[in-house]
Amino acid sequence: MQRSFKRSGRKDQVNPKLHVRRDDNVVVITGVAKGKQGKVMKAFPKLGRVIVEGVAVVTKHQKARGQGMPGGIIHKEAAIDASNVLLVCPKCGKATRNARAVGADGVKSRSCKKCGALIDA
Numbered sequence: 001m002q003r004s005f006k007r008s009g010r011k012d013q014v015n016p017k018l019h020v021r022r023d024d025n026v027v028v029i030t031g032v033a034k035g036k037q038g039k040v041m042k043a044f045p046k047l048g049r050v051i052v053e054g055v056a057v058v059t060k061h062q063k064a065r066g067q068g069m070p071g072g073i074i075h076k077e078a079a080i081d082a083s084n085v086l087l088v089c090p091k092c093g094k095a096t097r098n099a100r101a102v103g104a105d106g107v108k109s110r111s112c113k114k115c116g117a118l119i120d121a
């Protein structure tokens with residue numbers, strides 16, 4: 001079952017970082033949405049969770065909240081655990097883990113473990 005969104009997972013880490021960030025293309029590697037690809041809409045590094053476009057869509061029965069916020073049944077993506085997604089390399093198109101690479105300007109960047117391309121360049 002899906003764990004609560006409010007779990008305290010990474011709270012005690014000093015510098016929580018995820019291997020994926022917003023606007024990354026990722027593939028889900030486990031769970032009901034296994035194999036689905038989508039863009040990271042939002043990342044929650046402190047919780048270790050991400051919201052991926054079109055993945056884990058839940059139906060909410062929402063009450064109207066005044067002007068411009070009508071109630072009704074809405075579909076919305078829920079956050080999933082970041083460990084369940086892999087980054088898709090923009091260069092070779094494969095799902096990959098990240099390596100670290102130091103660019104020509106000395107700035108550390110993520111790189112593709114499979115083809116070595118810099119991802120943040």
Ligand SMILES: [Zn+2]
Pocket residue numbers: 089090091092093094096112113114115116117
């Ligand atoms: Zn690659």
